[in-house]
Amino acid sequence: MYRELEKCPRSLLVCEKSNFENEKSSHDTHVSKHYFNHKVSLVIPECRSLPPKLASVINNFKKYFLIKDLPVYEFLDKDFLENVVWNGALYALSYKTSIDQDNTIALLPSSHLILSVDKDTYEQLGLEGKPSQYNHKQPMRYVVTIDLTEKSMAPGGKRYQRVLSSLKERVPLKSHFLLARHNSGVEGDRVLQSLLARYQWKDHTPVVRSHTLKDLSCPSLRSTDLRGEQHSCDPSSFLEWLGAVSAGVSCDNTATSFTSTYVCPEPNTPVSQALHCTLSGLLLPEDIYSLLQELRRYFDEPKFTSWLSLTVHGFMDSPVSWGDREHGFHKGGENFYNFVLFRNQDYWLHMGTGSNDRCPP
Amino acid sequence: MDRGAKVFGALGQRLYSNRMRRAAKKEEPATYERLVYKNTSVYHYMSISLEFENEETLSPAQLKQFIVNGLKDIYGEVGGAFPFDLLKFDELKLTAILRVYNSGLVKLWSALTLLSSFDQERCAVRVNQERCAVRVNQVSPFLLALSGNSRELELH
Numbered sequence: 001m002y003r004e005l006e007k008c009p010r011s012l013l014v015c016e017k018s019n020f021e022n023e024k025s026s027h028d029t030h031v032s033k034h035y036f037n038h039k040v041s042l043v044i045p046e047c048r049s050l051p052p053k054l055a056s057v058i059n060n061f062k063k064y065f066l067i068k069d070l071p072v073y074e075f076l077d078k079d080f081l082e083n084v085v086w087n088g089a090l091y092a093l094s095y096k097t098s099i100d101q102d103n104t105i106a107l108l109p110s111s112h113l114i115l116s117v118d119k120d121t122y123e124q125l126g127l128e129g130k131p132s133q134y135n136h137k138q139p140m141r142y143v144v145t146i147d148l149t150e151k152s153m154a155p156g157g158k159r160y161q162r163v164l165s166s167l168k169e170r171v172p173l174k175s176h177f178l179l180a181r182h183n184s185g186v187e188g189d190r191v192l193q194s195l196l197a198r199y200q201w202k203d204h205t206p207v208v209r210s211h212t213l214k215d216l217s218c219p220s221l222r223s224t225d226l227r228g229e230q231h232s233c234d235p236s237s238f239l240e241w242l243g244a245v246s247a248g249v250s251c252d253n254t255a256t257s258f259t260s261t262y263v264c265p266e267p268n269t270p271v272s273q274a275l276h277c278t279l280s281g282l283l284l285p286e287d288i289y290s291l292l293q294e295l296r297r298y299f300d301e302p303k304f305t306s307w308l309s310l311t312v313h314g315f316m317d318s319p320v321s322w323g324d325r326e327h328g329f330h331k332g333g334e335n336f337y338n339f340v341l342f343r344n345q346d347y348w349l350h351m352g353t354g355s356n357d358r359c360p361p
Numbered sequence: 362m363d364r365g366a367k368v369f370g371a372l373g374q375r376l377y378s379n380r381m382r383r384a385a386k387k388e389e390p391a392t393y394e395r396l397v398y399k400n401t402s403v404y405h406y407m408s409i410s411l412e413f414e415n416e417e418t419l420s421p422a423q424l425k426q427f428i429v430n431g432l433k434d435i436y437g438e439v440g441g442a443f444p445f446d447l448l449k450f451d452e453l454k455l456t457a458i459l460r461v462y463n464s465g466l467v468k469l470w471s472a473l474t475l476l477s478s479f480d481q482e483r484c485a486v487r488v489n490q491e492r493c494a495v496r497v498n499q500v501s502p503f504l505l506a507l508s509g510n511s512r513e514l515e516l517h
Contacts, residue, residue: 008463015395038511227396236398
């Protein structure tokens with residue numbers, strides 16, 4: 001009996017080491033393909049307040065909209081397709097829908113509409129889809145992917161009409177949506193405004209919180225030692241420490257403490273202060289990439305710290321994690337990545353996922 | 362102003378900056394390496410919240426003892442004896458973060474779910490037995506994931 005109780009769902013942690021100036025470095029792809037980001041967290045040792053340039057990048061993160069009860073067929077409107085979906089990176093994700101219970105919808109900037117729906121809805125919809133990869137014995141969830149750039153999906157086409165009638169008449173799917181757009185053209189703005197005018201909506205700017213941590217221990221990292229074998233900290237312990245800092249967990253414990261025995265991993269160095277800054281909302285990969293670029297310039301001026309860290313958490317209920325890789329929720333829907341930037345433009349990239357997710361790219 | 366400037370003035374800052382630049386130049390760029398770990402974390406982390414029938418105050422040690430008692434009730438002295446850490450406890454919001462070895466996750470989770478009342482004899486601070494509930498908000502093999510729970514995103 002107990003052996004069964006000791007089993008745990010699998011998790012994956014992918015760690016990469018490279019240099020930003022390396023031609024083959026794919027850091028930009030990893031950032032741009034992680035579409036739905038919920039939170040960004042920065043930890044900069046030996047820093048008291050955000051440098052002005054960094055603060056300006058953080059304050060320039062694009063605003064996003066919350067639209068209430070938006071029918072999905074609105075995305076198929078001819079004007080909307082031509083001016084907003086095809087012409088500019090549009091990110092839309094259903095809000096307050098749990099992917100392990102509800103129908104979840106996402107519109108990717110690659111113009112793919114993804115419907116992750118339960119079995120009943122799938123059968124009523126009558127659209128071609130695939131059983132979710134994370135079903136148990138009986139498929140209870142299906143994923144319908146519609147490429148809106150396909151020829152057959154041109155407004156007026158046969159398949160277009162079929163999809164439209166499914167979403168408008170057979171199953172009028174609707175949900176609250178978080179929506180953001182990277183490219184803002186005049187015509188696109190007009191069409192988007194006319195859509196917003198028909199529904200209840202509100203624009204939101206990402207919430208920025210920052211505070212300074214005093215007198216803490218920071219793990220010692222060497223960029224060449226990703227595995228943590230030569231006087232450096234191993235990836236798992238480092239991410240645990242980063243999690244402890246983000247959650248405000250104390251490291252001042254001993255092995256005999258009753259409540260907690262957690263301590264900062266070895267080797268570590270005492271640091272007088274560190275900056276912890278977070279942004280939350282629907283955060284666009286383009287903005288995160290700008291932040292990453294600015295962080296690379298942080299070491300242009302001499303600094304006491306040899307590294308800093310940028311963590312990006314994906315939405316737990318997004319139907320995709322990286323690119324169009326299916327994402328699910330088992331015991332948790334974690335999908336996050338973390339950059340550790342070093343003074344000489346080296347970087348580490350950690351990508352973590354839970355059990356209902358494929359291996360990160 | 363950095364430490365070099367503070368101690369030695371402008372000249373010191375220049376010398377210090379040059380030294381830092383040289384140090385940065387000496388470091389060879391890292392070569393590409395990729396590692397894939399499966400089930401690398403030996404721990405699971407849980408974010409929980411407590412609900413009491415009446416307004417209650419509880420210290421971290423009392424909370425831990427309360428959970429230990431719950432484990433013993435279900436799995437006995439031997440089955441319920443495994444280490445776990447109470448990493449953080451917010452006494453105002455009554456929320457906590459627990460860390461447990463993977464092998465103890467199911468047992469701890471089940472014990473938390475079945476906790477329903479204080480035992481007045483074993484938890485000496487209570488005068489009367491009181492109903493309570495423990496809600497498990499999030500479980501993850503990454504502590505870092507607990508600070509990025511998108512289900513907590515509330516927009517009005």
